[in-house]
Amino acid sequence: MSNDGYExxxxxxxxxxxxxxxxxxxxxxxxxxxxxxxxxxxEGGEEVLILSERAAEQLSPLLVLDEAGGQRLLAALDVRVPSHALDNWAERSADCRIYAARRDESNQPVHYAPEDHVALVRELAALKRERPDSYGFLEKSTAKIARDRLIQILARSLKRSQESLAAEIDERMGTVR
Structure with missing residues (x-):
């Protein structure tokens, strides 16, 4: 019996x-x-669960998490992730770790820079509308993280309050919570 090539x-x-x-x-x-x-x-006797590479790729089309959020997710799942599996589907940016199952033409993980979080929020809003059965806890958490980060970035660059931007984004894109 094997799983993802592991015997x-x-x-x-x-x-x-x-x-x-x-x-x-x-x-x-x-x-x-x-x-x-x-x-x-x-060898020391500790037993752990390890997320397989296939499961890692299926976990979510996109999970955008800061370092602490990523650690909380893994702790909640009570699993360990081999770094070589992460290398295949994760990228680091200055502000967040972006887990992507989708890949570009050169087989690299799709990267969403912080300024592109609006695209992620739109994708999640579309998923919520078109496939509500696929829109679960992790997608809601992802949407909130992406939305909050987007608001922080825009508020800083536009010199506006986060509250007024949040209201405008909710009005334009539909609330994703």
């Missing part, structure tokens, strides 16, 4: 936990989908 019973080294053995596969429901997690037993 159960095979030895492997996890970046955060160290060497150990893949001892099973466990599924968890996230965003209405069953996600495969690798059960990993470190």
């Amino acid at each position: 159960i019973g095979s030895h492997w080294e996890h970046d955060a936990v160290g060497p150990g053995e893949i001892i099973g596969v466990e599924t968890r429901e996230m965003m209405g989908k069953e996600m495969a997690m690798l059960r990993f037993k470190a």
Whole structure:
């Protein structure tokens, strides 16, 4: 039995936990989908769940999180993410970590710069309208993070209050909460 190319019973080294053995596969429901997690037993005896690369890519089309938000998400899921999996689908910017399952023509993760958060908010608003069954807790959290960040950036650059910009954005784009 295998999952995403990892053989159960095979030895492997996890970046955060160290060497150990893949001892099973466990599924968890996230965003209405069953996600495969690798059960990993470190040589020191610690057992952890590791988000598989496929599950990482399915987790969300886009999750925009600051460093603390990313850590809270992983803690809430109680999983460890191998750094090589993150390398395949994550990018860093000065202000946020952008997790992207979608890729451009050169197979690089789609990058949303902070000034492009308006595009992300629009995408999430469209998802909420067109596929409400796919619009769950993580999408709501993502929309709030992106919206709040967008308002901060615009308020600073336009020298306006965040409150007045929030009202204008809600009016123009529809509230995404």
